[in-house]
Amino acid sequence: MLHKSQRLTMRVKTTIVYEQLSRARKRIAVMQGGTRSGKTWNILLFFIIKLAYQETGKVFTVCRASLPTIKGTVLRDFIEILLSMGLYSEDRHNKTDQTYELNGNLIEFISADQPQKIRGRKRDYLFINEANELTKESWMQLLFRTSKFVVLDYNPSDEFHWIYDDVLTRDDVEFFISTYRDNPFLSEELVKEIERLELADPEYWKVYGLGERGSSANLIYTHWKPIEALPGRGELIYGVDFGFVKPTAVVGVEIWEGAIYADEIIYQDRLTTPNLADEMLLASVRRSPIMYCDSAEPKTIEELRQYGWNTWESDKSVLEGIKRVKSMPLYITTRSTNMVKEIKNYRWVVDKNGVRQDEPVKNYDHSLDALRYAIFTHLSSPQRTWTAM
Numbered sequence: 606m607l608h609k610s611q612r613l614t615m616r617v618k619t620t621i622v623y624e625q626l627s628r629a630r631k632r633i634a635v636m637q638g639g640t641r642s643g644k645t646w647n648i649l650l651f652f653i654i655k656l657a658y659q660e661t662g663k664v665f666t667v668c669r670a671s672l673p674t675i676k677g678t679v680l681r682d683f684i685e686i687l688l689s690m691g692l693y694s695e696d697r698h699n700k701t702d703q704t705y706e707l708n709g710n711l712i713e714f715i716s717a718d719q720p721q722k723i724r725g726r727k728r729d730y731l732f733i734n735e736a737n738e739l740t741k742e743s744w745m746q747l748l749f750r751t752s753k754f755v756v757l758d759y760n761p762s763d764e765f766h767w768i769y770d771d772v773l774t775r776d777d778v779e780f781f782i783s784t785y786r787d788n789p790f791l792s793e794e795l796v797k798e799i800e801r802l803e804l805a806d807p808e809y810w811k812v813y814g815l816g817e818r819g820s821s822a823n824l825i826y827t828h829w830k831p832i833e834a835l836p837g838r839g840e841l842i843y844g845v846d847f848g849f850v851k852p853t854a855v856v857g858v859e860i861w862e863g864a865i866y867a868d869e870i871i872y873q874d875r876l877t878t879p880n881l882a883d884e885m886l887l888a889s890v891r892r893s894p895i896m897y898c899d900s901a902e903p904k905t906i907e908e909l910r911q912y913g914w915n916t917w918e919s920d921k922s923v924l925e926g927i928k929r930v931k932s933m934p935l936y937i938t939t940r941s942t943n944m945v946k947e948i949k950n951y952r953w954v955v956d957k958n959g960v961r962q963d964e965p966v967k968n969y970d971h972s973l974d975a976l977r978y979a980i981f982t983h984l985s986s987p988q989r990t991w992t993a994m
């Protein structure tokens with residue numbers, strides 16, 4: 606806790622998102638927005654200020670679809686904000702349970718893929734980060750156990766969603782939209798990068814630039830369904846798409862009874878081959894299943910092989926590969942947040958006359974490429990085997 610005198614001199618910079626929340630009087634605030642509009646940062650800031658200086662004895666839950674994503678995003682922002690305010694103390698942070706004690710309040714970070722936590726303790730305040738990744742069932746469970754105030758944030762990439770149908774229609778909801786233009790803390794380069802979307806991909810621009818609801822027009826994969834976990838009964842293979850500035854994606858793929866089950870394992874940029882090998886070990890990626898890799902990088906394929914994985918070059922035929930993936934039922938685990946985000950944005954190129962081309966927009970495709978390499982190469986070529994030495 607800060608002394609009163611310090612409190613008076615503390616200047617925390619906020620954005621319009623913070624002001625909207627401060628003025629909100631209803632039980633639920635829905636913060637829809639484009640990319641980097643300041644949603645997550647200012648929602649966290651709002652609750653941190655409330656709990657550090659104004660209230661005590663409260664429980665505040667922050668929830669997202671999967672635990673690994675929480676650690677890399679919203680929890681990281683939370684710690685960064687506390688640090689910048691001189692409020693972070695390591696001994697208040699229980700890293701096993703992902704809880705933090707702030708001025709006699711308990712703050713917990715939970716993921717929707719842990720049902721026992723969703724059905725766990727009651728709380729006063731709730732923030733669901735990237736709420737469109739959650740199922741309606743998780744939403745209902747969380748709302749049911751929250752007594753005071755609920756905030757949701759998301760990019761509206763879906764054309765249809767329970768948020769639009771079941772949340773925005775309630776009379777105890779306040780709705781706000783923000784865009785990158787509402788966030789004065791972005792660098793000029795980042796702003797330019799976001800504005801380039803307008804020409805590169807108009808649909809993406811609508812959602813991530815303007816914060817407006819997306820449409821499913823020209824989406825490539827529309828047949829997929831979410832699933833809690835891989836069935837663990839079929840044949841397991843892996844697909845890998847290499848990146849560096851862009852993310853490297855490792856996807857586990859199970860083929861069972863004619864259907865594809867996909868699970869995002871790694872999705873991270875700036876990984877060297879030794880870094881990638883470390884991440885694969887951490888994620889318990891197995892050595893024996895066949896691993897189909899981006900054939901543009903034979904050196905990396907060989908390096909991973911020397912680390913002991915069963916790597917093979919993949920067949921990268923784009924259209925044939927997409928056709929193959931589209932020809933089978935496709936289930937994606939709910940923890941695969943990046944893959945799900947990609948698949949909701951993976952579109953055919955449309956020319957200036959509105960005519961669809963036989964070519965996907967080359968973006969938001971890293972985990973989907975990994976998936977395609979695995980499925981198409983595995984199902985279209987003679988089976989390869991690997992023998993342990």
Ligand SMILES: Nc1ncnc2c1ncn2[C@@H]1O[C@H](COP(=O)(O)OP(=O)(O)O)[C@@H](O)[C@H]1O
Nearest residue numbers: 618619620638640641642643644645646647790
């Ligand atoms: N009040 C603020 N003070 C300082 N930096 C901020 C503030 N609001 C936003 N930012 C910066 O802008 C970035 C993007 O904001 P963020 O909340 O993550 O956007 P969104 O969740 O809408 O995508 C943050 O990572 C942070 O660096």
Ligand SMILES: [Mg+2]
Nearest residue numbers: 644645646758
């Ligand atoms: Mg955010």
